[in-house]
Amino acid sequence: xxxxxxxxxxxxxxxxxxxxxxxxxxxxxxxxxxxxxxxxxxxxxxxxxxxxxxxxxxxxxxxxxxxxxxxxxxxxxxxxxxxxxxxxxxxxxxxxxxxxxxxxxxxxxxxxxxxxxxxxxxxxxxxxxxxxx
Numbered sequence: 001x002x003x004x005x006x007x008x009x010x011x012x013x014x015x016x017x018x019x020x021x022x023x024x025x026x027x028x029x030x031x032x033x034x035x036x037x038x039x040x041x042x043x044x045x046x047x048x049x050x051x052x053x054x055x056x057x058x059x060x061x062x063x064x065x066x067x068x069x070x071x072x073x074x075x076x077x078x079x080x081x082x083x084x085x086x087x088x089x090x091x092x093x094x095x096x097x098x099x100x101x102x103x104x105x106x107x108x109x110x111x112x113x114x115x116x117x118x119x120x121x122x123x124x125x126x127x128x129x130x131x132x133x
Contacts, residue, residue: 058133065133073126080119087112 049070053063091108094100 062133066130069126069129069133073122073129076122077119080115080122084112084115084119087115 049063049066052058052066056062058066087108091105091112094105094108
C-alpha cells in the first residue's frame with residue numbers, strides 16, 4: 001500500500017467512528033432528556049397499582065394504604081441508593097489519587113455494604129407491609 005491509500009483508509013475510519021460517536025451521544029441525550037414517563041414493558045400494560053388493585057379487589061382504603069406504602073418505600077430507597085452512588089463516586093475518586101487512602105477505601109466499602117444491606121431489608125419490609133394490607 002502506498003502512503004495515499006493508507007491515509008485514505010485512516011481518514012475513512014476516523015469519519016465512521018466520529019459518526020458513530022455522534023449517533024451514540026445523540027441517543028443517550030434523547031434517552032436522558034426525553035419523556036420522563038416510566039418505560040412500559042409491553043403494549044397496553046397498566047401500572048402495578050392498577051393491576052394489583054383489580055386482581056386483588058382492593059378496597060379504596062387498601063388502595064390508599066398501598067399507595068402510601070409505595071411512596072414511603074420509594075423515598076427510603078431513593079435516599080439509600082443516592083448515598084450508595086455518592087460513596088461509590090468517592091471510591092472511584094480514590095483510584096485516581098496519587099496516594100489513595102486505603103483506610104478511607106475500607107471505610108467507604110464497608111459503608112456501601114451496610115447501605116446495600118439496609119436497602120435489601122427495606123425491600124423486604126416493604127413487601128411484608130404490602131402483604132399485610
